[in-house]
Every structure is written in C-alpha cells, then in structure tokens.
Amino acid sequence: MKNTKKFVSVVLAFCMLGTTTAVTSMAATTDAETVSGGSVAVDTTATKALEELDANYRYDGDDLGVTYTKDATTFKVWSPTATEIKVNIFTKGSDDEQGASKVASYRLEKEDATGIWKIKLTGEWKDYYYTYTITVVNPTTGETTTSETQDVYSKAVGVNGNRSMIVDLDSTDPDGWDKDTHVFQDEVTDSTVWELHVKDFSYDASSGVSEENRGKYLAFTENGTTLNGEGNISTCIDYLKELGVNTVQLNPFYDYASVNEAGNDEQFNWGYDPQNYNVPEGSYSSNPYDGNVRIKECKEMIQALHDAGISVVMDVVYNHTYSTDSCFQKTVPNYYYRLNRAGKFSNGSGCGNECATERAMYRNYVIQSCLYWVNEYHIDGFRYDLMGIMDVETMNQLRDALDQVDNRVTMWGEAWTGGDSYHPTNTCDGTKFIPAIQSNAGSLSERIGIFNDSVRDAIKGGAMSIANTGFVQGSKGAAKGISFGLFANSNGNYKWKAKAPSQSVTYADCHDNAALYDQLVASTASGDYGNRYEDLVKMNKMAGAIVNTSQGISFMLAGQEMARTKYGDTNSYKSSPEINKINWNNILEYQDLVSYYKGLYEIRKNFTPFTAMDKSYSSAYTLNKSMGSAFSNQVAFTVKNDQPDEWQTMAVIHNSAKKAEEVRLKDESCTEWVIIANDKTAGLKKLGEVSGSTFTVPAISTVIAVDKASFDKLALDDGMGQVTVNYVYEKTGENLVDPEVIQGTIGTGYTTAENSSISNTYILSKVEGPATGTYSETPAVVTYYYDDYVPESFKNADFNNDGAIDVRDVTLMQSIITDPASVDADTYAKIDVNYDTRKDVNDVTALQTYTTGKPVSSGSVTVNHFYTAEDGTVEKITPSTVISGRVGDEYTTTSYRTIGYTVDTTKTPKNVNGHIPYGVDMSVDYYYVASSMDVKLHVKHNGSLTWNPSLWLWGSDTNGVDADNYTTSGEWPGDTLTEMDENGWYVKDFTCTKAGSYNIIVSDTGTNQTIDYKGFIDNELWIVIDDSNVMGGTYLTFYTENPDNNPNAPIAVPIA
Incomplete structure (x- = not known):
C-alpha cells in the first residue's frame, strides 16, 4: 500500500493544479525573493508536485541507462510517472543508412518503490541502436503524452544523436589507453589555460594538419606539425608545449544539437546546445554514423594532450538543454526544468530553458556525468557554463564527489546567469537554494573557480561593447580594477570578493564577446581587423603581463598570444569556420608577441606569490597607490617572497600612458634590480639593471624586475635562445618600428619575416643576418633594410x-x-x-x-559629406575621412549611409574611384539632400510561437554614439505589439529625431531577448522571428521588402 500511496500522492498533486493555479500565482508574487543577479525564489503548486517526486522516488544509484555485457544488456529508466515504456532496437542509428531496420520492441517493467523501469535482454547486443517509447503523465499538469526518445543516460549514439547505442566501452579504448593517466596541476593556480574549440584548432591549412583530420579530434594526434607544412615553425600540440601552457580548456565536445553531423564540414557552432551530455560530438569524428568512432577518437585526442603533459578541461553546459523537447522532458515532463510563476519554462540561461540542479535526480545526473567523464575519458577538470543558474549545494557536492577521485580535478565556472532565473526556495535536501553567483562566492568551495569579469573589464574595457576601453588602452579609471585583480579579488571588496586566489579565474579574453585584439582595434579606431598595429601589440603584451603577474588561475583564449582576430565578430557562436579558425600564420606575423607570452609563463611559474592558492602573500605586496584610490596610467607594486629557491623581491610596473614615465617604487627596501621584462621581451634573462627605486617605463608597456642578489644567486635558465629583428630605413639608419625580440627553445627552428605594420610606401631592399635558422645559446641579429617605394x-x-x-x-x-x-x-x-x-x-x-632623392611614395585623398541647409550654409553631416597610402594605388569611396539624408544624385563626384596622388590636396565631395525620418517596422513569427514581441528601440547619431529612445513607454522592455494583420505581421511606427541610425532589441516581454541589432537606416523593414531557434539572441532576419511577396527579398544591411 505504501508504494501505491506514493504514486497517488503525485497524481493528486498535479490534478489539483487546475484549482490552485490562481491562488498559487498570487502567493508566488507575494513570497518571491530576489536573491541577486536575476535569481528569484518562487514556489508554486508545480514545485510541490516535483518535491513529491524527490521525496518518494529519489535514486542515488549510478546504473541508470544501459549496462552491457557479452551475455546480456540491461536497460533502466527513471520515470516514476510513466505508465508504459518500451525499448525499440535498431540495426542503425538512423533510417537513412544502408541496412537500417527495426529489430524489435520490448516492454519494460516498473519497480514501484524506485520509479525505475527496467528490462534485461539476454544475448549479444553490442552496437545495436535503441530508443524508448514512453507514455508518461506530466507531474505538473496531469497531461499524458507518448514520445519516442533517446536515453537520458546515453553513452553512445548514432548520427545526430537521436538514437542511443549499446556500446562496449572497453572496445573503444585506443592503444595505450590503460597507460594514459590524468595530468593534474598540483595546485589549480599553477594552471596556465588556453581555451580552445576543437574545430578552430586545425581547420586552417596553415595548421599543417593533414586535410582529412582538419577540424577533427584526430588533429590533436598528429605530431610534428609545422606552419603550412614547411617544417620549421611548430604548430598545434608541439606549439603548445613550446608556448608553455599546461592546460587546454575545450569548448563543448559532448554531443550537441546545432550542427548536422550528416552535413558538410563548413558548419560551425560553439556547442552550447546540449543534446546528449555523456557522448562526444559526432561532427568532430571521422565517422559520425558509427557510435564507437567518436568515442575512440575523442579518447585519442585526450591521450595526445596528456602525452604532451597538458591537462584537459571540459566545458560543460548543465544549465540548459538545446530544446524543451529533449530526452529529459520526454522521460519525466517538467521535472528536469524550472518553471516560472506562469508555469512556463524559466529562462535564466537566455536559451529558452534552464535545468533544475536542485532536483534530486538532475543533481545526481550532473554528478554522475562529471564522474563518468573523469573516469571513462580521463578528463582533468570542468568549466561550468552559466554556473550561476546552478545551486551552491550541488556545486559543493560535486566538488566533494570529484575529490573522491582526486582533489586536483579542477572546477571553475561563470558565476552569473543569462537572465532572470526562477527557482524553488529550497533544494531537494530541504536547505535554502543559494545560486552559485559571484555574490555567493563565500558559500562555494574555495576550490571552485569563478571567472573574474571585473579584472577582464578593467584590462580591456567592458565586454558588452567592442568600443569600450580599459587600462591597456589608457583608461585611468580602470587602474582600480587592475589593483584589486592583482589579488584575484580576494583582498578588499570590489564588485565581488573571492575567498582565496584559487577561486578566481584571471583573464582578459575568452570565447565570448570580442577577441582581445579585435577590441583593441575597435576601441582605438586603429584600422582594419587582422592588421598589425605596433601600439596594439604593446597593449596585448601588457594585457598578458597583467594576467600573469596577478594571482588566480591564468586563462586566455587560444590565439590571444598571436593577436587572434574574428574580424570584429562579437558573438561568433555560429559564424563560419573561416571567422572562428586559428590562423596559424599569425605565429610568424606576431612572433615577438608569442615570445613575450612564453617569457611571462616562465616568470609566473618561477614566482610562488603569483600562483599561491591562499591569501598568505597578501601582506607581502606593497602598492604605489592603494587599491581603492587607484586612478592612474600606472599600476606599480613590489612583492616579497619567502621561498628560498626563488627570487626574493619582484617589482612590477604597468604603464599604459602613451609616453615613457618615471615611476618611483613606494617600497624602497631593495635598490639593486635586474630587469627581466620590458616593452620588447620577457623571461628569465637579464635585460638590464637599475640602481635605486626609480624606473623609466616605456610607453604602453610593463617592466618586471627582481632583486639582483637572488637573480645572480639562482641564475635561472629558461633554455631559450633569442633573435633580435631590426627593421631599418636604409637611407638614414633609423628604425621604422621598434626591434622585435623572438625566442624559443635552443635547438628548435625559427623563421623571421617582414613587419606588416610597416607602410607599403617602403619596400624591402635587403636582409642581413640569419633570417631562418635554429635558436642557439648565442643571440642572433637579423636586419631588414627598407627603401622608399617609387611609383x-x-x-x-x-x-x-x-x-x-x-x-x-x-x-x-x-x-x-x-x-x-x-x-x-x-x-x-x-x-x-x-x-x-x-x-x-x-x-x-x-x-x-x-x-633630388626625396621620397614621393605616399599621398592621401580626403572624403567629405556635405549638406546644404535651407539657409544656404553648407555643413558636414559626418566627419571627413582620409584615405592614405602608396602613390598610384587605387582607392574606392562610397557615400555615407544614414537615415535622414540621401545622396544628391545631381552632384555625384566624378572621382569616386581613382588613384592616390602625390603632392596635391585631392578630395571626393559627396552632397546630400534631406529624406524622411519616419520608420515602419513589420514583425512576424515564422513558426508556431505566439508571444507578442516587445520592441526596444533607440537611435545612434552619425558618430555611432547612442542617442534618443524611440519607444513610446521609454521603459524596458519597450513597446509590446499586440495587433496583427491577416498575414501575421505586427506593425510599429516611429520617427527618428536625429540623423544616424536606429537600433532594435526584440523580446518576449523582456525575458528571452535578442542581442542589440544596431545600425539600421531603412525607412521600412520586415523583421522575421525564427521560431525554430529562439535562443542565443540572434534569431531575427531583417528584410527591406516583404518576404511573403518576394522570396528573394533583400536582406537589410546595417551600417558598420
């Protein structure tokens, strides 16, 4: 009778929902508690129904899913509200494959006490595929549904992950797997992390990887790869060893839903779209149809990284699933997800749903999943996407569970949410739900790291806009964030406080938002993305120096050290591989930058205060300016060290001013110094000496120095040789750019190259010294000589x-x-x-x-945009631009695009295109007439969604600066459109008040919102909401004509 009562109580709970919804809704509004960071505690009748399931059917075993032996296979499904479950057996993972057929279906039996359905099939079932057909009652609505689904606990799947596979995991082990061991850092703060996407790593031919393995797991297994296969400069795994990183964090490589595994190789996605958590992604394998192949090749990738001495951290996304018709939802509807007051899916992820880690079976699932990856795949650590959606209790229990394997398994995550997160007041253990957000760092284990976005923003500027500036671009106000970041936000209070340095991931760049070098280009208006600019290289060096002379876990996006570009794409999650790939040619173009990072890693690993787990060195620091009052282009400090076999005192001075500065250290106890990092290079070698406490720090650079006594005593050797590369104007002997210093392990090859930042108004005349060679103990010098270009x-x-x-x-x-x-x-x-x-x-x-011998190589063209006002005065509608370059080169101009003005076609300039002249003032003058400022927007769903779109509208002036708000209400989420025409189009009219452009955010009344779509100038647009992909913020398409009437309607092109 007890078991029957348990089931009846759950049924009664969901049957009562219809009569209690209104009361519950009102009560929820009254009892709601805003915890912080968009986290809201709210209990509803649905909450109580799910708590009943936890109380009555909680199962802590680790045997759910399939257990395979040669003699029998056992299937187990946890679904206490199901009324029938059948397992369907197939020969193939999809019906499109040759030989595909259905073998049979078998009915599972239910254990009433546990809510587990199971069946044992005798015989050999290896490599057969299966699904479940589940008839189940939704515990929160009482609705009964029947669905076919893959196994929540799948360990292998067929193509695109829609069918699970019975797998003999032992047979997927590559040769030598039994000897593969974890590569752990003794302390998490010893980690130097390189964040990487599997496909990015080797997609480009410059990687030197064989064509068949590019973008695949197996790319990691190729040893001896070199730049463009030319045999001299190492790439891929060998490059990582040379660079000095000891940890690779891989973007999601579990099975995700947003790439068609049967499709072509030109598809791309970051992978934050979980479909099967415990299965590797098939598109990175050589054969996505055979469920064994992806498993074996994924293990081979991990094995190759381990063989190189590199830890493997897996990026995991337990905060949401790709869609709400997932295997979780089909197995126990609504149990695995959070619901808001209205009974809809909570959307703290910004991806349409969020998973309920406070529920007993999802908490158990997450813990068992991580343990599975650690034990079966030898994963060394985890990065938790949107960890702020998860609860502190789950995270700490997860930490404890991983400690049972090895307490060096690393854990870190994003301690924030992607929107308002609605969760119950209590967890399945009856304790208060505490979200794992930054403000609750004190409740998390100090061995669960948190991404330190405050130091990130201080270094390069706020990540939400590519135009923002930080300390390295010269922002004095950012010095405060840099100062607190020195201690990994564990000393004092600034935005959030870590319990210890071990709880902070110190970084300037990651896969999200703009790449560091792109932000430097955009925020300083330097020019085109992907080009070398000497000042920006210096800023990049300083960003690396700040991270690696700060406490915490040193972290960077793969390629930060080679000025990686995504060409200004600030959200490249589904952009082309061409945008996302690593261009390995950059390691030649930016050898000096790569070399600088090599040296920084050498300095960091030889100085314990930077890698300390705890706050034991807090009092060893002396800052020139107190953390709270720092407002300067200089951040300077000294650190005392108590480790006898290391440098005893270190001075670090960051100078982001555009000129050299003299900086006097506040701590004058040491007066004899050896410089080990300057504006050109960094490492363990002596670069100069300073007597006293005053240093001359070059513009936009970091100087690192150590006390001379311990430097001389230790005589540390990094085993690297150096080559100095000069770029000289032959006529005068002057440097066209500062000399570059490149370095690498003695005995490895190097190749020097021209500096692409040198204007093409100069041409190479000769090269002196060993332009290509091998690093040795004797420093080498190479000089590139240039002369004037002659048209x-x-x-x-x-x-x-x-x-x-x-x-x-x-x-x-x-x-x-x-x-x-x-x-x-x-x-x-x-x-x-x-x-x-x-x-x-x-x-x-x-x-x-x-x-007379003078240069005639450079010239310019000025482009003007004029408007004649009613009173006859002529004024510019936007500042003039100047095209500079080599005399005789072709130039092309275009008219300025803005709302409120249109080109006067009666005054089209005759020199729109031409050649850059020498010695004359040439201008291209465009003239404009006034045009309408009225805008009409048409908005429509393209699928089954019915929510009324809310539009947030605002303007930007002709300089791109945000201007007036164009919503009627003036308050978020803007104007909600409620009236549709017979064709499903909503309409919004407004009038711009200034020339420039207008910008749009669409949301479902503020919860699930798009990115900022900016720069539109069209007077009429048709906006289509992609109902099949309402997640990730980029689900709008803009047309300049009605796509219902014209299937080839032009796509609206915003201004840059």
Whole structure:
C-alpha cells in the first residue's frame, strides 16, 4: 500500500493544479525573493508536485541507462510517472543508412518503490541502436503524452544523436589507453589555460594538419606539425608545449544539437546546445554514423594532450538543454526544468530553458556525468557554463564527489546567469537554494573557480561593447580594477570578493564577446581587423603581463598570444569556420608577441606569490597607490617572497600612458634590480639593471624586475635562445618600428619575416643576418633594410630616353605641358606622374622632388559629406575621412549611409574611384539632400510561437554614439505589439529625431531577448522571428521588402 500511496500522492498533486493555479500565482508574487543577479525564489503548486517526486522516488544509484555485457544488456529508466515504456532496437542509428531496420520492441517493467523501469535482454547486443517509447503523465499538469526518445543516460549514439547505442566501452579504448593517466596541476593556480574549440584548432591549412583530420579530434594526434607544412615553425600540440601552457580548456565536445553531423564540414557552432551530455560530438569524428568512432577518437585526442603533459578541461553546459523537447522532458515532463510563476519554462540561461540542479535526480545526473567523464575519458577538470543558474549545494557536492577521485580535478565556472532565473526556495535536501553567483562566492568551495569579469573589464574595457576601453588602452579609471585583480579579488571588496586566489579565474579574453585584439582595434579606431598595429601589440603584451603577474588561475583564449582576430565578430557562436579558425600564420606575423607570452609563463611559474592558492602573500605586496584610490596610467607594486629557491623581491610596473614615465617604487627596501621584462621581451634573462627605486617605463608597456642578489644567486635558465629583428630605413639608419625580440627553445627552428605594420610606401631592399635558422645559446641579429617605394609613373618619366631620370626630364616635361602636340599620345599620358588626373605644374614639382632623392611614395585623398541647409550654409553631416597610402594605388569611396539624408544624385563626384596622388590636396565631395525620418517596422513569427514581441528601440547619431529612445513607454522592455494583420505581421511606427541610425532589441516581454541589432537606416523593414531557434539572441532576419511577396527579398544591411 505504501508504494501505491506514493504514486497517488503525485497524481493528486498535479490534478489539483487546475484549482490552485490562481491562488498559487498570487502567493508566488507575494513570497518571491530576489536573491541577486536575476535569481528569484518562487514556489508554486508545480514545485510541490516535483518535491513529491524527490521525496518518494529519489535514486542515488549510478546504473541508470544501459549496462552491457557479452551475455546480456540491461536497460533502466527513471520515470516514476510513466505508465508504459518500451525499448525499440535498431540495426542503425538512423533510417537513412544502408541496412537500417527495426529489430524489435520490448516492454519494460516498473519497480514501484524506485520509479525505475527496467528490462534485461539476454544475448549479444553490442552496437545495436535503441530508443524508448514512453507514455508518461506530466507531474505538473496531469497531461499524458507518448514520445519516442533517446536515453537520458546515453553513452553512445548514432548520427545526430537521436538514437542511443549499446556500446562496449572497453572496445573503444585506443592503444595505450590503460597507460594514459590524468595530468593534474598540483595546485589549480599553477594552471596556465588556453581555451580552445576543437574545430578552430586545425581547420586552417596553415595548421599543417593533414586535410582529412582538419577540424577533427584526430588533429590533436598528429605530431610534428609545422606552419603550412614547411617544417620549421611548430604548430598545434608541439606549439603548445613550446608556448608553455599546461592546460587546454575545450569548448563543448559532448554531443550537441546545432550542427548536422550528416552535413558538410563548413558548419560551425560553439556547442552550447546540449543534446546528449555523456557522448562526444559526432561532427568532430571521422565517422559520425558509427557510435564507437567518436568515442575512440575523442579518447585519442585526450591521450595526445596528456602525452604532451597538458591537462584537459571540459566545458560543460548543465544549465540548459538545446530544446524543451529533449530526452529529459520526454522521460519525466517538467521535472528536469524550472518553471516560472506562469508555469512556463524559466529562462535564466537566455536559451529558452534552464535545468533544475536542485532536483534530486538532475543533481545526481550532473554528478554522475562529471564522474563518468573523469573516469571513462580521463578528463582533468570542468568549466561550468552559466554556473550561476546552478545551486551552491550541488556545486559543493560535486566538488566533494570529484575529490573522491582526486582533489586536483579542477572546477571553475561563470558565476552569473543569462537572465532572470526562477527557482524553488529550497533544494531537494530541504536547505535554502543559494545560486552559485559571484555574490555567493563565500558559500562555494574555495576550490571552485569563478571567472573574474571585473579584472577582464578593467584590462580591456567592458565586454558588452567592442568600443569600450580599459587600462591597456589608457583608461585611468580602470587602474582600480587592475589593483584589486592583482589579488584575484580576494583582498578588499570590489564588485565581488573571492575567498582565496584559487577561486578566481584571471583573464582578459575568452570565447565570448570580442577577441582581445579585435577590441583593441575597435576601441582605438586603429584600422582594419587582422592588421598589425605596433601600439596594439604593446597593449596585448601588457594585457598578458597583467594576467600573469596577478594571482588566480591564468586563462586566455587560444590565439590571444598571436593577436587572434574574428574580424570584429562579437558573438561568433555560429559564424563560419573561416571567422572562428586559428590562423596559424599569425605565429610568424606576431612572433615577438608569442615570445613575450612564453617569457611571462616562465616568470609566473618561477614566482610562488603569483600562483599561491591562499591569501598568505597578501601582506607581502606593497602598492604605489592603494587599491581603492587607484586612478592612474600606472599600476606599480613590489612583492616579497619567502621561498628560498626563488627570487626574493619582484617589482612590477604597468604603464599604459602613451609616453615613457618615471615611476618611483613606494617600497624602497631593495635598490639593486635586474630587469627581466620590458616593452620588447620577457623571461628569465637579464635585460638590464637599475640602481635605486626609480624606473623609466616605456610607453604602453610593463617592466618586471627582481632583486639582483637572488637573480645572480639562482641564475635561472629558461633554455631559450633569442633573435633580435631590426627593421631599418636604409637611407638614414633609423628604425621604422621598434626591434622585435623572438625566442624559443635552443635547438628548435625559427623563421623571421617582414613587419606588416610597416607602410607599403617602403619596400624591402635587403636582409642581413640569419633570417631562418635554429635558436642557439648565442643571440642572433637579423636586419631588414627598407627603401622608399617609387611609383611606376616616376620610373617611366625618362622623357628624353637617356636611361636616367633627372633634371633634363623635368625641363622636357615643362615643354611638353606647354606644347602637348610635340609628343605622341603615349608620351603625353606619362606626364601625369603624380596621379591627380591632370598634367600641370604639380607634375613638374613632383618629378623635381623625385630627382633630388626625396621620397614621393605616399599621398592621401580626403572624403567629405556635405549638406546644404535651407539657409544656404553648407555643413558636414559626418566627419571627413582620409584615405592614405602608396602613390598610384587605387582607392574606392562610397557615400555615407544614414537615415535622414540621401545622396544628391545631381552632384555625384566624378572621382569616386581613382588613384592616390602625390603632392596635391585631392578630395571626393559627396552632397546630400534631406529624406524622411519616419520608420515602419513589420514583425512576424515564422513558426508556431505566439508571444507578442516587445520592441526596444533607440537611435545612434552619425558618430555611432547612442542617442534618443524611440519607444513610446521609454521603459524596458519597450513597446509590446499586440495587433496583427491577416498575414501575421505586427506593425510599429516611429520617427527618428536625429540623423544616424536606429537600433532594435526584440523580446518576449523582456525575458528571452535578442542581442542589440544596431545600425539600421531603412525607412521600412520586415523583421522575421525564427521560431525554430529562439535562443542565443540572434534569431531575427531583417528584410527591406516583404518576404511573403518576394522570396528573394533583400536582406537589410546595417551600417558598420
């Protein structure tokens, strides 16, 4: 009778929902508790029904799913409210494969006491595929559904993960797997982490990986790869060993739903779309159809990293699933997810749902899942996506469970949510629900790390806008965040407080938002993405220096050390592989930057205060300015060390000013210093000495120095050789850019190259020194010499055909200009040596300049945009732009796109395109007339969703600065559209108040919202909401014509 009562009590709970919903809703509003960070405690009747399941059917075993032996296979499913479950057996993982057929279906039997359904099938079932057909009662609504689904506890699947597979895991072990061991860091703060996507790693041919393995697990198994396969500069695994990182964090490589595994290799997704948590992703395997292959090749990847001495951290996403028709939902509806007051899925993830770690069986699932990856795949640690959605109790229990394997298994995560998270007041253990957000760091184990976004934003500027600036770009206000970040936010209070340095992941860059170098380009208006700019290289070096001279876990995005670009894409989660890939050619282009990071890692691992787990060194620091009052372009400090076999005192000075600064240390107890890092290089070698306490710190650079006594005593050797590369203007002997210092392990190869930041108005004339060679104990010097570029028109100005271009040609040119008929047409055409399209005295002056030996290589074109006001005054509608470059090179201009103005076609400039001239003021002048500022937006769902869209609208002026709000209410989430026409289109009209552009956010009344769609100038747009993918914030498509009437309607193009 007891078991029957348990089931009846659950049934009564959901049957009562219809009569208690209104009361519950009101009560929930009254009792709601905002915890912090968008976390809201709210209890409903649904909560009570799910708590009943936990109380009556909680199961702590680890044998759910399939247990395989050669003699029999056992299936177990936890679904206490199911009324029938059948297992369906198939020969293949999909019906599209040759030989696909259904073998049989078998009915499972229920254990009433546990809510577990099971069946044991005798015989050999290895490599057969299966699904469950489950008829189940929703415990929160009473609705009965029947669905076919893969196993929640799948360990292997077929293509695209829709069928589970019976797998003999022992047969998936690669050769030597029994000898593969975890690679742990003794202390988590010893970690130097390189965050990587499996596909990014080797997709580009420059990786040197074989074509068949590019973008795959097996790319990691290729040893000896070199840049473009040329044999000299190491890439991939060998590069990582040379760089000095000891930990790779891999973006999700469990089975995710947002890539078609049967599709082409040009698809891309970060993978934050979980489908089968305990199965590797199939698109990274050589054969996604055979469930064994992905498992074996994933293990081979991990084995290869371990063989290189590198820890493997897995990025896991237990906070949400790809969709709400997941295997979880089909097995026990609504149990695994949180519901808000209205009974809808809570959306703290921003992806349409969030998973309930406070529920007993999902908590158990997460813990067992992590243990499975640690034990079966030898994973060394985990990064928890949106950890703030998970509860503190689960995270701490997870920490305890992993400690039973090894307390060096690492854990860190994002201690925030992606939106408002609605959760019960209590967990399944009856304790108060505490979200694992930054403000609750004190409740988390100090061995669960938290991404330190405050130091990230202080270093490079707020991550929410690529235009934001931080300390390295010269923001004095960011010095405060840098100062607190030195202690991993464990000393004092600034935005959040870590219990110890071990609880902070110190970083400047990760996969989210803009790549560091892209943000430097955008925020300083330096030019095009992907180009080298010397000041930005210095800023990048300083960012690395700040991270690696701060406490906490050192972390960076793969390629930060080689100025990786995503070409300004700030959310590349589903952009093309071409955008996301690592371009390994950058390790040649930015060898000095890569070398600098190598040296920083050497310094960090040789100085215990930077890698301390606890706060024992807090009092060893002396800052020039107190943390709370820091407002400066300089952050300077000294640190005392009590480790006898290390440097005893270190000084670090960061100078983000655009000029060299003299900085006097506050702690003057040491007066004899050896510099080990400057603006050019870093490492264990002596770069100079300083007597006293005053240092001259070059512009935009970090100086690191150690006390001379311990430096001389220890004589540390990093085993690296160095090559100095100079770039010299041959005529004067002056450096065109600062010399570069590159370094690598003695005996390994190097190749030097031209510096691409040098203007193409110079050309290489010669190279002196070993441009390609092998690093040795003896430092080498390579010098690239440059001369002025000479435009073709000047080379062809030998008008008297005597083989020389001199003053006689200038004299003859003057006479030809006076009498054009005296020469043939071809000769006369050559008179325009300065490329201004005219033949006049300016050409004479230009040629005369050239004959005196002065450069004639550079010129410019100014582009103006004018509007004639009603009173006749002419004004610019946007600042002029200047196109500078090599004389004779082609230039192209375009009109300025803005709402409120349109090009006056009666005044189209004749020189829209042309060649860059020398020695004259050339302008391209566009004229504009006023146009309408009225905007009409049409909005429509393209699927089955019915929620009324809310529009948040605002403007940007012609400089791109956010301006007026265009919503009627002026309050978030803006204007909710309620009226549709007969074709399903909502309409919103508004009027812009300023020239420029307008910007849009669409949301379902504020919860699930899009990204900021910015820069529109069209007076009428049709906006389609992609109902099949309402997650991740990028589910809108904008058309300039009605797509219902024109299937090929043009896509709206925002301004840059």
